Each structure stands twice: as C-alpha cells, then as structure tokens.
Amino acid sequence: DSGVTQTPKHLITATGQRVTLRCSPRSGDLSVYWYQQSLDQGLQFLIQYYNGEERAKGNILERFSAQQFPDLHSELNLSSLELGDSALYFCASSPEGSGNTIYFGEGSWLTVV
Amino acid sequence: QKEVEQDPGPLSVPEGAIVSLNCTYSNSAFQYFMWYRQYSRKGPELLMYTYSSGNKEDGRFTAQVDKSSKYISLFIRDSQPSDSATYLCAITNTGGFKTIFGAGTRLFVKA
Numbered sequence: 001d002s003g004v005t006q007t008p009k010h011l012i013t014a015t016g017q018r019v020t021l022r023c024s025p026r027s028g029d030l031s032v033y034w035y036q037q038s039l040d041q042g043l044q045f046l047i048q049y050y051n052g053e054e055r056a057k058g059n060i061l062e063r064f065s066a067q068q069f070p071d072l073h074s075e076l077n078l079s080s081l082e083l084g085d086s087a088l089y090f091c092a093s094s095p096e097g098s099g100n101t102i103y104f105g106e107g108s109w110l111t112v113v
Numbered sequence: 114q115k116e117v118e119q120d121p122g123p124l125s126v127p128e129g130a131i132v133s134l135n136c137t138y139s140n141s142a143f144q145y146f147m148w149y150r151q152y153s154r155k156g157p158e159l160l161m162y163t164y165s166s167g168n169k170e171d172g173r174f175t176a177q178v179d180k181s182s183k184y185i186s187l188f189i190r191d192s193q194p195s196d197s198a199t200y201l202c203a204i205t206n207t208g209g210f211k212t213i214f215g216a217g218t219r220l221f222v223k224a
Contacts, residue, residue, distance in 0.1 A: 002156065033212075042216040043157070043201065056211060090156055101147070102203075102212060104156035 003027065004105035006091050012111045018079040021108045025072055025093030031055070032074040033092040033102060034066055043090070049074060081112045114139055119202055119215030128224050132189040136202035136215045139183065143213070145205035146178050148187045150198045151217065157201055161187070192222045 003026035013019055025032050034046040036059075045058035049068035060066075063081075068074045078085060088107040095101065119136045126132055134148075145164045149157035161176040163169045169176045177186040185202055202215040 002158070004156075043214045045212075045214075088154065092156075101159060101162060103159065104149075106156045107154070109154070 002103040002105060004091055004093050004103055006089075006105035006108050008108055009106065010109045010111075012113060013081060015081055015083060015112055017081050017112075018077065019081065019110065021076040021078070021089050021091070021110075023074045023076070023091030023093075023105060025074070025091075026095075026103055028095065029093035029103075030072065030096045031094045032068050032072070033094070034060075034074070034076050035090040035092065035104075036087050037090060037107075038084075038087040041087075046076070078110070083112050086110055086112045116140055116143075116213045117202060117204055117215045120218055121216050123219040123221055125221040125223060126192055128192060128194060128222055130192050130222070132187075132192050132196070132220060132222075134187040134189075134200050134202075134218050134220070136185050136204075137183055138185070138204050138213075140206075141180070141183065142206050143204040144207045146176070146185050147203040147205070147212075148174075148176055149201045149203060149214075151201060152198045160200075192220075194222050194224045196220060197222050 005024040007022045030051045033048045036044045046060040048056040066076045090107045092102045092104045117138050147162040148160045151157040166180045173190045175188040199217040201217040205212045
C-alpha cells in the first residue's frame with residue numbers, strides 16, 4: 001500500500017458526460033501528480049500540483065482540469081468525455097523537494113461507452 | 114527523439130534466469146533514476162532509485178547507472194514467475210521538478 005488513495009476505482013459513463021476523480025496523497029506529501037495510461041500505452045503525464053499551486057503541465061487536454069485543495073487532496077475533472085478517454089488514471093504524490101520518489105495510487109479505471 | 118527510450122518487449126525468460134532491462138536517456142540534466150514495477154492494471158510500485166553512477170543492490174535486484182553513456186539498467190537475479198510485470202524506468206531532473214517515464218518493458222517469467 002503506497003498510501004495514495006484514489007476514488008472511484010472503477011467508473012463507467014457515457015460520451016459527453018463529466019466525471020471527477022479524487023485523490024488523497026500520502027500523509028505529508030505536498031506534490032500531487034496525475035497520469036493517464038491507456039490500454040497498452042505508457043504513462044502520460046497530465047499535470048502536477050505543489051501545495052495547491054500548479055507546478056507543471058503535460059499532455060492534458062483542455063477538456064480536463066485539476067486542482068489541489070488546502071487539505072492537499074486533488075481532483076481531476078474530465079468533461080465532454082469521448083471514447084478515447086477510456087483509460088486508467090493514476091494519481092501520485094511525492095515528499096516536498098523530492099520528485100525522484102513518486103508514489104502511485106491504484107488508479108481509477110474509466111470506461112466511456 | 115524521446116527523452117527516455119525503453120524497449121517495450123515483451124521479454125520472455127525461464128524461471129531462474131538473469132533478466133536485464135535497459136533504458137537510455139538523452140538529457141544529462143536528469144540526475145535521479147528510478148525503476149518501477151507495474152502489475153496488470155495496478156499502480157506502478159517504486160522498486161529502486163539512485164542518483165549516481167554505479168550499482169545499487171537490493172535483494173535480487175540491481176540498478177546500474179552509467180551517466181557517461183546515459184544508460185540505465187535493472188538486473189533481476191534468479192527470476193521468479195511473480196516477477197512477471199511491466200518494468201518502467203524513470204528519470205528526474207535536478208531539483209526533482211520533472212520526471213519522465215519510459216514506455217515500460219513487459220517481462221514474462223515462465224515456470
């Protein structure tokens with residue numbers, strides 16, 4: 001158990017809908033990352049937050065947005081969903097100033113039908 | 114050119130074999146090197162990290178970094194069927210603000 005908690009574990013929704021994925025980082029970790037992993041694809045970095053502020057942005061679509069709250073939990077919002085958005089979405093966290101040790105949650109499996 | 118190159122495999126070996134997994138990277142600004150193991154549809158699990166050239170050993174696993182060649186390796190001794198997973202290398206720049214993952218190598222260890 002990495003200590004990173006993600007909900008929901010599984011989600012099935014229709015095209016055009018909006019969903020929110022939630023992440024609680026490890027206790028004390030200030031950095032939160034979001035990654036997308038499609039079937040048989042590598043990890044695609046979406047976005048990183050550090051103590052509530054956006055720190056780095058990767059290949060995140062405009063239809064997607066994220067935020068980190070004062071209690072350090074984070075949410076990833078996916079809107080106008082398309083079939084191609086079906087993927088595993090991972091949240092990860094790392095200790096302050098230590099981006100080399102990233103700990104992943106178990107992921108949220110999103111299926112768009 | 115990708116910043117991190119990793120052969121996706123699959124790599125199939127018999128139980129007990131020594132496994133060698135490799136990555137190359139292009140930017141010398143990356144100073145921290147990690148290996149993650151990912152079982153099917155599970156979150157990647159940090160196996161090892163190092164920040165210097167040379168070898169680091171942990172049980173049956175040895176991570177090797179050659180900064181002059183920008184080449185990193187993970188060796189698994191006495192491989193077991195339970196080692197069957199996807200192994201991802203990852204590199205982080207100085208300051209730890211940017212981490213790049215390799216595509217992952219799928220490993221199958223046959224009993």
